[in-house]
Amino acid sequence: MKSSMDKEVQPASVLRGSPSLPADKSISHRSVIFASLHQGHSTITNFSTAADPHSTICCMRSLGVNIQEKDHSIKVEGVGRDGLKSPDEDLDCGNSGTTMRLLSGIIAGAGTTAQLIGDKSLSSRTMQRIIDPLTDMGAQIDARDGDFAPLHIQRNGKLQPLHFPLPIPSAQLKSCVLLAGLFGDDPTTVIETLPSRDHTERLLQLDIQEQKDKKIIHSSRADNIPAQSYRIPNDFSAASFWLVAGAVHPEAKISMKAVGMNPTRNAALEILKNMNAEITVSDRRKEGAEPVADITVSSSQLQPVDITKEMVPNCIDEIPILAVAMLFADGTSKITGAEELRHKETDRLAALSDILKKAGASFMEFEDGIEIHGNPDFTPQQGSFSSEHDHRIAMSAAVLSLMGEQPSQISNAACTDISYPNFWDDLQLLTNW
Numbered sequence: 518m519k520s521s522m523d524k525e526v527q528p529a530s531v532l533r534g535s536p537s538l539p540a541d542k543s544i545s546h547r548s549v550i551f552a553s554l555h556q557g558h559s560t561i562t563n564f565s566t567a568a569d570p571h572s573t574i575c576c577m578r579s580l581g582v583n584i585q586e587k588d589h590s591i592k593v594e595g596v597g598r599d600g601l602k603s604p605d606e607d608l609d610c611g612n613s614g615t616t617m618r619l620l621s622g623i624i625a626g627a628g629t630t631a632q633l634i635g636d637k638s639l640s641s642r643t644m645q646r647i648i649d650p651l652t653d654m655g656a657q658i659d660a661r662d663g664d665f666a667p668l669h670i671q672r673n674g675k676l677q678p679l680h681f682p683l684p685i686p687s688a689q690l691k692s693c694v695l696l697a698g699l700f701g702d703d704p705t706t707v708i709e710t711l712p713s714r715d716h717t718e719r720l721l722q723l724d725i726q727e728q729k730d731k732k733i734i735h736s737s738r739a740d741n742i743p744a745q746s747y748r749i750p751n752d753f754s755a756a757s758f759w760l761v762a763g764a765v766h767p768e769a770k771i772s773m774k775a776v777g778m779n780p781t782r783n784a785a786l787e788i789l790k791n792m793n794a795e796i797t798v799s800d801r802r803k804e805g806a807e808p809v810a811d812i813t814v815s816s817s818q819l820q821p822v823d824i825t826k827e828m829v830p831n832c833i834d835e836i837p838i839l840a841v842a843m844l845f846a847d848g849t850s851k852i853t854g855a856e857e858l859r860h861k862e863t864d865r866l867a868a869l870s871d872i873l874k875k876a877g878a879s880f881m882e883f884e885d886g887i888e889i890h891g892n893p894d895f896t897p898q899q900g901s902f903s904s905e906h907d908h909r910i911a912m913s914a915a916v917l918s919l920m921g922e923q924p925s926q927i928s929n930a931a932c933t934d935i936s937y938p939n940f941w942d943d944l945q946l947l948t949n950w
């Protein structure tokens with residue numbers, strides 16, 4: 518039965534045009550948090566209008582920061598790191614793990630008292646990874662069942678610096694600890710062996726020692742927090758849906774401008790190129806501290822590829838859509854070391870398997886990944902695909918549906934608002950020929 522929350526996706530005969538990508542979600546979160554901690558004004562242009570960064574704006578307002586939004590820009594009157602107040606109300610992080618984990622670091626560091634809450638999905642995601650180091654730094658954190666939101670955070674004693682080898686390659690965990698460290702008199706040190714996205718380090722200009730097999734990143738009160746006045750790049754993770762759609766569709770040419778090209782973030786581009794995807798990258802330039810470029814993709818004959826544990830942190834959010842690309846490759850592809858996908862908005866490996874099964878694909882799911890037997894002539898069976906209320910699953914299912922012979926349904930399709938509010942309009946624009 519079709520509900521009003523479902524979206525019907527028609528098979529596409531052609532895919533052509535330039536989608537209006539959203540601004541980068543990870544950078545949007547960080548820009549408003551760091552602008553709030555800066556003492557003085559920041560103007561951030563091309564700020565994401567998606568739901569997750571908006572949750573961060575609302576939380577920063579509750580912490581006493583004046584933020585004005587106009588079109589795609591925000592103006593932030595930064596209060597400095599000692600100007601945050603304890604909020605009167607709960608900080609509602611909505612669906613956003615980044616908001617909850619980064620703000621936990623700020624609250625523990627600043628010594629304000631706050632309770633962070635989230636929606637059903639966020640309240641079922643583990644917070645142990647941040648509770649442990651923040652507790653070691655002197656925070657007192659009460660969590661439901663010791664692990665889940667709501668998180669009540671306060672600190673009575675002095676902030677303790679931490680020497681923290683990252684137990685998992687997570688940018689949210691790295692950023693949480695470094696942000697708490699910004700409030701300490703003595704430096705906090707985070708040691709990273711598998712690089713994850715480095716937006717926090719870039720935007721805060723943190724001190725980093727690069728060694729052969731690791732990065733040692735420091736933060737302390739001595740770090741100046743710069744104003745955050747720049748244009749945010751367009752979101753590479755959003756672009757990846759069209760990179761795959763353009764590569765697998767036989768009549769496609771899609772161009773995208775000013776897409777984020779941070780190398781700790783866009784491994785999917787190299788993976789697709791290694792699959793033989795017809796992708797051209799032009800006009801490489803910088804927006805603030807971040808590299809951007811224009812990208813064009815066109816119909817390709819894809820080869821299989823393996824994604825291993827070392828590659829996963831740099832394409833973590835793109836794995837569902839890369840799995841769709843693998844369906845159309847000429848042979849078997851394998852993803853391993855991706856157990857973290859089970860801790861996202863939903864268990865993304867399980868949600869993906871459900872979609873692949875309904876589409877009639879040949880694959881095998883493992884605890885930490887998936888093996889996909891691709892075929893250039895693969896035609897997905899028409900399906901009623903479940904998004905599991907997860908934006909990246911919904912968009913992956915939509916791209917797959919473009920390749921079918923009959924219309925498919927995607928359930929709870931409005932969840933794309935979490936990262937890409939214009940997704941369905943862009944899909945219409947690209948297919949309307």
Ligand SMILES: O=C(O)C1=C[C@@H](OP(=O)(O)O)[C@@H](O)[C@H](O)C1
Pocket residue numbers: 542543544615686687688689690692713714833834857
């Ligand atoms: O720091 C960030 O902005 C993010 C880090 C990643 O999460 P993890 O750090 O949990 O891997 C990613 O999945 C998420 O979409 C955004």
Ligand SMILES: C=C(OP(=O)(O)O)C(=O)O
Pocket residue numbers: 569612613614615616834861862909936
């Ligand atoms: C996992 C994601 O985000 P978050 O962890 O911030 O909810 C995502 O955007 O895919």
